[in-house]
Amino acid sequence: MKKKKKHLLPGFGLSLGYTLVYLSLIVLIPLAAVFLRSAELGPSEFWAVVTTPRVLATYRLTFGASLIAALINLVFGLLTAWVLVRYQFFGKKVLDALVDLPFALPTAVAGISLTAIYAPNGWLGQWLEPHGIKVAFTPLGVVVALTFIGLPFVVRTVQPILEDFSAEAEEAAASLGANRWQTFYKIILPAIWPALLTGFSLAFARAVGEYGSVIFIAGNMPMVSEITPLMIITKLEQYDYAGATAIAVVMLVISFALLLIINLLQWWSSHRHGNRA
Amino acid sequence: MHQTQFQQYHGKVALKRATSEPPWVRRLLLALAFAFLGLFLLLPLAAVFSEALRKGWDVYLAAITESDAVSAMQLTLIAALIAVPLNLVFGVAAAWAIAKFEFKGKSFLITLIDLPFAVSPVIAGLIFVLIFGLQGWFGEWLIDHDIKVVFAVPGIVLATIFVTFPFVARELIPLMQAQGKEEEEAALVLGASGWKMLWHVTLPNVKWGLIYGVILTNARAMGEFGAVSVVSGHIRGLTNTMPLHVEILYNEYNYAAAFAVASLLTLLALVTLILKTYVEWQASQSAADNEQEVTV
Numbered sequence: 427m428k429k430k431k432k433h434l435l436p437g438f439g440l441s442l443g444y445t446l447v448y449l450s451l452i453v454l455i456p457l458a459a460v461f462l463r464s465a466e467l468g469p470s471e472f473w474a475v476v477t478t479p480r481v482l483a484t485y486r487l488t489f490g491a492s493l494i495a496a497l498i499n500l501v502f503g504l505l506t507a508w509v510l511v512r513y514q515f516f517g518k519k520v521l522d523a524l525v526d527l528p529f530a531l532p533t534a535v536a537g538i539s540l541t542a543i544y545a546p547n548g549w550l551g552q553w554l555e556p557h558g559i560k561v562a563f564t565p566l567g568v569v570v571a572l573t574f575i576g577l578p579f580v581v582r583t584v585q586p587i588l589e590d591f592s593a594e595a596e597e598a599a600a601s602l603g604a605n606r607w608q609t610f611y612k613i614i615l616p617a618i619w620p621a622l623l624t625g626f627s628l629a630f631a632r633a634v635g636e637y638g639s640v641i642f643i644a645g646n647m648p649m650v651s652e653i654t655p656l657m658i659i660t661k662l663e664q665y666d667y668a669g670a671t672a673i674a675v676v677m678l679v680i681s682f683a684l685l686l687i688i689n690l691l692q693w694w695s696s697h698r699h700g701n702r703a
Numbered sequence: 704m705h706q707t708q709f710q711q712y713h714g715k716v717a718l719k720r721a722t723s724e725p726p727w728v729r730r731l732l733l734a735l736a737f738a739f740l741g742l743f744l745l746l747p748l749a750a751v752f753s754e755a756l757r758k759g760w761d762v763y764l765a766a767i768t769e770s771d772a773v774s775a776m777q778l779t780l781i782a783a784l785i786a787v788p789l790n791l792v793f794g795v796a797a798a799w800a801i802a803k804f805e806f807k808g809k810s811f812l813i814t815l816i817d818l819p820f821a822v823s824p825v826i827a828g829l830i831f832v833l834i835f836g837l838q839g840w841f842g843e844w845l846i847d848h849d850i851k852v853v854f855a856v857p858g859i860v861l862a863t864i865f866v867t868f869p870f871v872a873r874e875l876i877p878l879m880q881a882q883g884k885e886e887e888e889a890a891l892v893l894g895a896s897g898w899k900m901l902w903h904v905t906l907p908n909v910k911w912g913l914i915y916g917v918i919l920t921n922a923r924a925m926g927e928f929g930a931v932s933v934v935s936g937h938i939r940g941l942t943n944t945m946p947l948h949v950e951i952l953y954n955e956y957n958y959a960a961a962f963a964v965a966s967l968l969t970l971l972a973l974v975t976l977i978l979k980t981y982v983e984w985q986a987s988q989s990a991a992d993n994e995q996e997v998t999v
Contacts, residue, residue: 434888435803436897442800445812448793452864453818456830459840463833502739509736513729523980524744529919530972530979531747532926534946535965538953539747542754542962549750574743596722606724635823638928638946642953655825659933662829667838674826685821689814 457678464675467668475672484654487565491653492633495572500626503580504618510581511588528577533638540571541643563645568653571639576629583625587618620695627691631684635677751969754962766952766960767967774940775948775964778856782931782944783924786863790920791913794871799905802879803887813876819868827865828933831858854936859944862930867923871916878912879905911986918982922975926968 464472475481509515510522528536544551544561551562561567591614599609637655644651652660654677661670724732756763766772797816801809819827834840835852845852852858886908890900906913928946935942937951945968952961 434891435884436891437901438800438804441796442804442806445793445797445800448796449812449815452861452868454815456834456865457818457822459830459833460826502736505732505736506740509733512723513733515733519980521740523976524740526976526979527744527748527972530922530926530975532928532946532949532965532968532972534928534949535751535926535968535972536747538949538961538965539750539754542958543746543750549746574747577743593722600722606722606728609722631821635821635826636929637823637825638932655823655929658823658825658829662832662933665838667833667836670829671833674823674829677823678826681821681823682818685814685817 460671460674460678463667464671467672471668472672472675475669476676480648480652481654481657481673483649484652484657487568487651488634488654491565491568491572492630492636494569495576495633496626496630498569498573499576499580499629500622503577503625503629504584504622507581507584507588511585525578525581528575533575533636534642536574537571537639537642540567540574540639544570544643562643563647563651565644565651567643567645568640568651571643572633572636575636575639576633579629579632580622580625583621583628584618587621588614591617620691624688624691624695627684627688631681631688634684635681748969751962751966754958755966757962758959762959763963763966766963769960771940771943772945772948772960772964775943775945776967778859778943779925779945781856782860782863783921785860786867786924787917787920789864790867791871791917793868794873794875794916795901795906795913797872798875798879798909799901801876802882803884816869816872819865822865824866824927824929825933827930828862830865831861831934835861853934854938855942858934859931859942862934863924863927866927866930867920870920870923871913874912874916874919875909878909882908911982911989915979915982915986918975918978922972925971 467475506525510518510525541548541562543549544554544567546552546555546560546562548562554561559566561570595613595617596609599613600606604612635655637653637659640653641656644653644656646652646656654673658670658673658677661667661673723729800806801813832839832853835845835858836842837846837853839853841852852861886904887900890904891897895903925944926946927944928950931944932947932950935944935947937943937947939948939951943951945964949961949965949968952958952964
């Protein structure tokens with residue numbers, strides 16, 4: 427083995443040092459503040475705050491609605507990616523660009539716009555309401571908002587894998603007698619599975635923390651249509667900093683666990699497809 | 704080779720049939736995708752403009768030229784003008800260290816840079832209240848020195864920096880990694896200084912990734928709602944950004960004005976998408992050019 431080569435390029439110390447200082451000041455120290463402040467509550471007090479019935483109801487809604495929205499996006503995201511990669515149709519480029527709209531559109535705008543559509547007198551609300559389907563100001567509205575917010579994730583993770591998928595594998599399957607559905611199920615789906623899961627988890631993680639688009643359409647009724655991030659705001663407005671911090675810690679721990687899972691999935695995905703640049 | 708044309712033709716048809724869906728399935732899938740995207744993308748987009756113009760152009764123009772709306776626009780611009788350059792410099796520094804050097808804990812560092820994406824915007828606001836707020840770590844010190852951070856512009860800027868933190872770094876790291884270090888090393892061997900190399904070799908090479916990151920950072924900075932809402936204090940004309948102004952108008956049942964301001968943010972989003980598509984196209988062009996140079 428050769429001795430370690432000295433860095434030829436300059437600026438390692440400066441760039442890494444700056445990165446670490448800036449990262450600490452903006453992200454790490456402020457995030458640590460949440461954990462340190464929550465320690466001011468004793469363990470039993472902390473537990474009591476984060477498990478009151480009203481707070482438990484917000485977890486159920488936040489995680490339940492996020493799960494449903496991410497599942498909707500799993501199915502329709504795959505469908506959208508498939509259609510954008512495999513089919514030719516008028517306006518395809520525009521539609522492809524529009525898929526990123528939920529990333530670009532401010533969440534508050536999405537919130538009021540969806541509310542206007544699904545309100546009892548809105549474009550869709552006026553047709554749904556007589557059939558007993560209430561969307562705005564109910565948990566269903568939360569699902570709609572979270573579906574919008576998570577829409578691009580599955581499309582954008584699956585699209586490149588589908589584009590790179592070699593036609594040979596499909597042709598081989600077909601020439602061995604597989605029908606179209608078998609080819610999809612046994613050849614294509616396993617190849618895009620890690621990407622699908624990654625997109626699903628990204629959409630889910632984003633939905634769990636989402637605030638802006640949800641609060642307008644949710645109606646925010648305690649025990650019914652209140653999401654966890656709103657609970658933090660409510661506590662803050664009552665100057666209950668300790669309570670807000672405790673709930674924030676619960677959310678952060680769950681978010682970090684999700685981030686870990688997503689990283690593992692991406693690692694899995696890139697290793698299965700070889701190390702492409 | 705021994706196949707006749709007839710056999711080849713039939714082989715192709717059979718292959719096409721086996722590797723693509725029957726026409727009715729195609730049509731069904733297309734219809735479902737259109738329905739989904741129409742419902743979740745086009746309809747909300749149309750609703751914003753329709754609601755904004757419901758009471759006519761006069762009301763629309765009045766809503767976006769009113770003084771509180773104008774000061775909200777100014778604050779949104781200020782926050783973006785501070786957050787974007789700071790995160791741009793950070794992104795270049797982080798990408799340089801991570802892409803061009805080997806060191807321990809690199810992938811952990813990348814995960815840490817990604818953290819703000821995993822944090823709820825509300826918590827992003829909360830952390831700065833916990834540090835700089837009245838009951839915060841520096842609360843008393845700040846009062847003694849008459850400095851306002853929370854419920855004032857600095858808090859809004861900090862929250863904006865936090866939520867847009869990873870964008871530029873995330874675009875640049877894979878790009879710089881893919882480009883290797885030969886060109887920079889060549890520049891140094893030829894006698895360029897470090898900064899000269901950065902300015903004339905590294906940055907031009909990652910130009911499109913850089914612009915892409917800036918576009919995303921700017922869109923998020925101008926549109927951020929949750930984080931900014933926690934630290935703003937919602938003081939009209941003073942600490943209201945455009946998205947917060949939309950909320951206030953909406954909660955006052957002033958829907959036409961709320962949607963008028965929202966329509967400006969929607970236009971910003973559409974411009975962002977157009978620029979993004981253009982930059983992606985340019986980047987793929989220049990990547991194709993590079994490949995051609997290599998083969999020639």
